[in-house]
Amino acid sequence: MKKKITALILILLIIGTAAFFMTRKKENPNELTLYGNIEIRQVDLSFQVSGIIEKMLKEEGDSVKKGELLAILDSKDYKSNLEKAESEVNKTLALKNDAVSKFDRNAPLVEDNTISKQEYDTLKNTKDKAKADYDAAVAARTYAKNQLDYTKIYAPDEGIIMVRVQEPGATVNKGQIVYSISKTRPVWIRAYVNETDLGNIKYGQQVNVYTDTVNPQTGKKREYKGYIGFISPVAEFTPKTVQSTDLRTNLVYRIRVYIDDTDEYLRQGMPTTIKVDLNSSADSQN
Known part of the structure; x- marks a missing residue:
C-alpha cells in the first residue's frame, strides 16, 4: 500500500513539474505584463456667488457634456445690479462726452487769454473726472455682468454626475459644493514597473489593457x-496596493497608461492587466 502511495506521489510531482515548465514555455518573452488600477479625476463644482438655488438640472448618474448647463441660482438681485450698472454707464458716458466737448472747444482759448488759466484747469479737471467716472462705471458693469454669469454652473468637461449635494431652494455660499463630477476623459491607469523592466518601456508605447469584467x-x-x-523619473517604495507579489x-x-477607447465600463479603482509588446516602437501621442 505504501509503495502505491509513494508511486502516486511521484507521478503527481512529475505531472506538476511538467505542467510548470509547460506554463513557463507559454510565457511570451517579448511581452511585459503589468498590473494597475483605473484612475478617474473627480471635480467638485460650486457657484462663484452666493444665493438661493432655483434649478438643479441633473441627477446622480446622469451623463453630461462639456459646457452643459447644470444648475441655476435665483438671479433677480444680480439682474437688478446689472441694470443699475448699465444705467450708470449711460449716465457717465453722457457727462464724459459733454466734458470732453467743452474742454476741446475752450482749450485753445487759453492761448489768447479769452479764458483764464483757472477756467482752463477747471475744464480739464472736469473732463478728467468725467473720464474716470465713466471708466469706473464700465468696470462696475463688467463686475455686475460677471456676477450674473456666475449664477449658473456649466459642466467643465464630459463626465458623469457622481454626487448631487444640493437641492432647489437651498441657500448656498460662494464655493459651496453643489455637484461632484467624475470626468470620463482622460482615463488612465496607475501602474508600477521595477528597475529591471524600466528599460523595456517608452513614452508613447502602445499597450493592450484588460479588465476582469x-x-x-x-x-x-x-x-x-x-x-x-x-x-x-523617481523611484519609490512599492505601495501596499500593488497586486504583483514580485514588486512588493x-x-x-x-x-x-492612457486609455484610447474608454467607455462606461471603466470605473475608478478597477484592477487591470497591461500587456506591453516589447518589440513595439513608441508612437507619438498628442
Missing part, C-alpha cells in the same frame, strides 16, 4: 487600447 458579446475579458503617457519589496517606478 467580461464582454457578453465575445465572452472574453474587456480589452482596450492605450499608450504609456508618463514614466516617473522592491523600489519601483510609477507609470501612467
Whole structure:
C-alpha cells in the first residue's frame, strides 16, 4: 500500500513539474505584463456667488457634456445690479462726452487769454473726472455682468454626475459644493514597473489593457487600447496596493497608461492587466 502511495506521489510531482515548465514555455518573452488600477479625476463644482438655488438640472448618474448647463441660482438681485450698472454707464458716458466737448472747444482759448488759466484747469479737471467716472462705471458693469454669469454652473468637461449635494431652494455660499463630477476623459491607469523592466518601456508605447469584467458579446475579458503617457523619473517604495507579489519589496517606478477607447465600463479603482509588446516602437501621442 505504501509503495502505491509513494508511486502516486511521484507521478503527481512529475505531472506538476511538467505542467510548470509547460506554463513557463507559454510565457511570451517579448511581452511585459503589468498590473494597475483605473484612475478617474473627480471635480467638485460650486457657484462663484452666493444665493438661493432655483434649478438643479441633473441627477446622480446622469451623463453630461462639456459646457452643459447644470444648475441655476435665483438671479433677480444680480439682474437688478446689472441694470443699475448699465444705467450708470449711460449716465457717465453722457457727462464724459459733454466734458470732453467743452474742454476741446475752450482749450485753445487759453492761448489768447479769452479764458483764464483757472477756467482752463477747471475744464480739464472736469473732463478728467468725467473720464474716470465713466471708466469706473464700465468696470462696475463688467463686475455686475460677471456676477450674473456666475449664477449658473456649466459642466467643465464630459463626465458623469457622481454626487448631487444640493437641492432647489437651498441657500448656498460662494464655493459651496453643489455637484461632484467624475470626468470620463482622460482615463488612465496607475501602474508600477521595477528597475529591471524600466528599460523595456517608452513614452508613447502602445499597450493592450484588460479588465476582469467580461464582454457578453465575445465572452472574453474587456480589452482596450492605450499608450504609456508618463514614466516617473523617481523611484519609490512599492505601495501596499500593488497586486504583483514580485514588486512588493522592491523600489519601483510609477507609470501612467492612457486609455484610447474608454467607455462606461471603466470605473475608478478597477484592477487591470497591461500587456506591453516589447518589440513595439513608441508612437507619438498628442
